[in-house]
Amino acid sequence: MKGVSIKDIAKQAGVSPTTVSFVLNGKAKEKRISDQVSKKILKLASKLKYKPNQLARGLRTGKTKTIGLIVEDIANHFFANVAKIVEEEADKFGYKVLYGSTEDDLTKAKGLLEVLEYRQVDGYIITPTPNLDKEIESLKNARKPMVLMDRYLPQIPTNYVMVNNFQGAFDAAEYLLNLGYGKIALVTTTSEQIQMKERLNGFTAAMKAHNASFPRKMLKKIPFTATKEEALEQIKSFIKGIPDLDAIFFSTNYLGIYGIESIKELGLKIGEDVAVISFDDHDLFRLHTPGITCVAQPINDIARNLIQVLMGELNGNVSQINQVILPATLLKRESCGKATLAR
């Protein structure tokens, strides 16, 4: 049950724990340990299946080689995929990842941050919830390596990695306008977070640039806290309320999914009765009939940049703030009308 410790090896090798530690940490040369002793220790370690206790090491060195990753929802396609790459990339640097989902709830986020602090994680990748400013500020003041993802807090300059939400939404709206759609609705969340604001801004900017009208009644905001059933009801009655509606832009993947379901339940045909674009890609969008046009985030790039920025911080070789904004890609499928089918 009890593991093998450095002491056990030292005893069997007839040397001190110090020497064992040096050899096992690859400092044999540097500390000028004889080859003979070195080999004996290495052999003994593998024979006894020595597993260094990271707790003890962490306590002593102050480094746990662990990073905390706080996402909105690990079961969401976007976050799950980012998490996977983050884990793979972190592994390359010898770091493990401790995850947690906030559900965009402040209390949960605070709880997660507290636990991660207890666990002495070396760095943080955080998807901030609303009103998390105080906690982010104090992490920043403590000079903890940290990078935000998916959104940032405008009042607090920090590292972050984001998709270009404004451009993504702008492109989507412009694409619909160029196809000749005139009555375009936007379905988004009630969230005042920057990523959602930017999507709204990009969308309205495109409308304005093309002199298209976007009256308030064409904008529907669904609370993040709404159940699926509530959201479907709200989207359906919104659509029914605008008889001449010809296109809808959904500002995030789960709303896009709800949207497809709502439109289906209303007996409308996507691509014929109404054009649809969603932010974020998803297997469902690709394989839906008709395929759903979407604004795809560069998930691999996002994850790689997150780790790269964080590793820079962890190794202390950065002074300035890193704010990475990556381009979104409009993936054209069939949901905006048969005429647009590109094969």
Place this chain on the structure above:
Amino acid sequence: MKGVSIKDIAKQAGVSPTTVSFVLNGKAKEKRISDQVSKKILKLASKLKYKPNQLARGLRTGKTKTIGLIVEDIANHFFANVAKIVEEEADKFGYKVLYGSTEDDLTKAKGLLEVLEYRQVDGYIITPTPNLDKEIESLKNARKPMVLMDRYLPQIPTNYVMVNNFQGAFDAAEYLLNLGYGKIALVTTTSEQIQMKERLNGFTAAMKAHNASFPRKMLKKIPFTATKEEALEQIKSFIKGIPDLDAIFFSTNYLGIYGIESIKELGLKIGEDVAVISFDDHDLFRLHTPGITCVAQPINDIARNLIQVLMGELNGNVSQINQVILPATLLKRESCGKATLAR
């Protein structure tokens, strides 16, 4: 930067670290610490924002309150959803979760297990890869709290939580037969793992029970290591090779998704030219047109049982092995013919 320690509180309160530790661990009563001292310490702790160092505590007590969760692929819908509930449930018991994906690769699994051991996790939830027997055996011999998920190793009796793969596949096949389909193909993986075997067994048992023929040429196995493109090619040529094929059962969610894509690319219509059932549910299956009939796993139940079994082990109040098999549910949608549409 440096955190507040028990010593700091002790100094400021004018008591010993021992007393502080007792009070902070809720042992004030038991250790008969005066109310006065107790209150002073508690007040001081919150004023100084004392955060107990879990590393130190873990080193001393041997308990880290962390469990390791090894899944096949955290980006897969099934595993991501299980992981999310596992995390929520574990949290209720004060445990954090350390995740990792194996990609069903033995070397990755070994690496993950090693890291988790370094980190002194208290217990393990493991989706075993092929040939992981030795490692599982040694964990078992070390009496580490452990429960397997999604599959088990037939040669090693351990705790596990699984869906009833045999019954799920049996029901699917029987359903197709009852609808009058005669030429039913099975697309599965080359994996020899028990969950895949059981799905194959359930399928063939249903065929046999109904005196239906299931020649070898109706069975297609795709390697787990195939790229998406390779898998699509293989599925397409398999389908093309059987002109009178009228139904296909895909044995897992990602194959079901590939299957839908393949059928689409062949220009065939699901539910008209060919009936389709997939193991596992997915948003995509629910919202596809036509909806894809599937064998759904009880994800919440699986996750809850995993934690329940593991907590039993962690608290040492179990002697016998816990093997939980949960029923699968056939969700009937439109992919098996218009006649079967149940609304």
Place this chain on the structure above:
DNA sequence: CTGAAAGCGCTTACAG
């Protein structure tokens, strides 16, 4: 070339 000793921040058996 190698080792004795201190210390990371806790918990706990023991003592009074």
Place this chain on the structure above:
DNA sequence: CTGAAAGCGCTTACAG
């Protein structure tokens, strides 16, 4: 009612 001391398993500054 409270405290001194040992120890969990490491690393590292210091000494020789």
